[in-house]
Amino acid sequence: MTLKTENVTAYLPEVVGKGYGEFWRCKKRYRVVKGSRASKKSSTTALWIIAKMMEYPLANVLVVRKVYSGLRDSCFAMLKWAIHRLGVSAFWKAKTSPLELEYLPTGQKILFRGLNDPMSITSITVEKGYLCWAWLEESFQTTEDDFKIIEGTLRGKMPEDYFVQFTLTFNPWDVNSYLKSKFFDVKDEDIFAITTNYKCNEWLSDADRKYYQKMQELDPERYKVEGLGEWGLSAGQFFKEWRTDLHVVKPFEIPRGWTKFRSCDWGMAKPYAVLWFAVDYDGNIFCYRELYGWGGKPNVGTGETAAQLGKRIAQLEKPEENISYGVLDNACWARNGVTGETIAETINNELYAAKLVTFGKSSKGRIEGANAIKERLIGNEMKDGSYKPALYFFANCFHSIRTIPMLGFDKHNAETYDTQGEDHITDALAYALLSRPFAPTKIKPVVQDRYRREEKTTNWSI
16 A cells, blocks of 8 residues: 655555554445544544545545634644655645645645534535545534534535545544444444544554553543543533643743632542632633642542641742632531631631632532533634633643543533532632633624614624
8 A cells, every 4th residue: 555646655554554454445435433542543534635635636625623713733733744744745735724735736625614604614615626525523522413514515426436435533522422323323334433542553652651551540431431432421521612622731931910819629538629720811711730639549539638738739839929819619618516617717727827828718609610611611702703712721730631521411410510520620610710700702793774774783692
């Protein structure tokens, strides 16, 4: 299996690696891959698209994600990587506004669209050749109605040897996803559906493999999804808005003028969680540090006392950090019948001794807190109809990134997250966000007055 072009020859098994032979040769209408992280599903799809477009000179490709703004740093970047990996950069041209990749010898194109603008998908056409293939990345974020929109884009009779194909790739967070019932629970000759995992990735380092081995030991439920690619939460993923590629950022030096604060959810037998936040000049919130009382297993605490937690906070935070305020679970102000001192008073005494800002009571409302998190994960609407998050996490906040997307729905109240799950960091996050009310920006529709012919804007909010 060799890719040959003028002045370029690439032996594909050496470039692509193992584990995807049947996927590569498949010409069925639906090619669906659920898999763990680091399972090569996205990189292999990108390599396939580039190689096959150069093999089929009339084929064009549509690449879709739930939100258009997420394409630049995911699929677009991955396809450019594939072009470089195959050694054919001289034959391709990248355009960023709008996103587009063109194979110069033939004029074939890879077009990028977001489901936040369905009209841009339903009306799509190509100048040369045929729109043959579509790639729906992170398809777990979509609904079946979303997929029907994409299905309508590839239509018409194809030339001999050409074929229509939809490729869907995703992490299987939610066992209740339509993807399971539509593609994995049926026998259909038009469907090729497989599960892959990190074990087929021969390019992982020893450190990468140890990471998964440690995950298997310490967090077996998470390992099933992120390590083995098995179906995840039976109750469904509560924070479906979470996207690691958008909400997780590289740590950076926080400007001195940004407001800083912290929040805390208390626990002894179960983990406590302390989060530190910085607020930029636009009101976006960055979680830049976490302290998690993790006993080495999911949902198991360290057994530390409130006084010990206060000392731990004082070890991480210095007075010159200029924390403006702190919020702590309001239940911590209940009186202890033995000592008469509340948990809040015990923690605050340690902070006061270290010359740090003490905690105040958090606002109540589990449903309100869950909604506040969702709103900031979605963020503000942009002019192109996409959304920009108003909440971010530094990549070193390991347990935040681990636990928030893994929470399911509460069994007794679908309006909030699972109280029996590992919800401690999420609770601390809710306290923090309730302390800073957020009004998402919405683009105001223009209303035309047919009598005065003047443009007006309606005043509305959510």
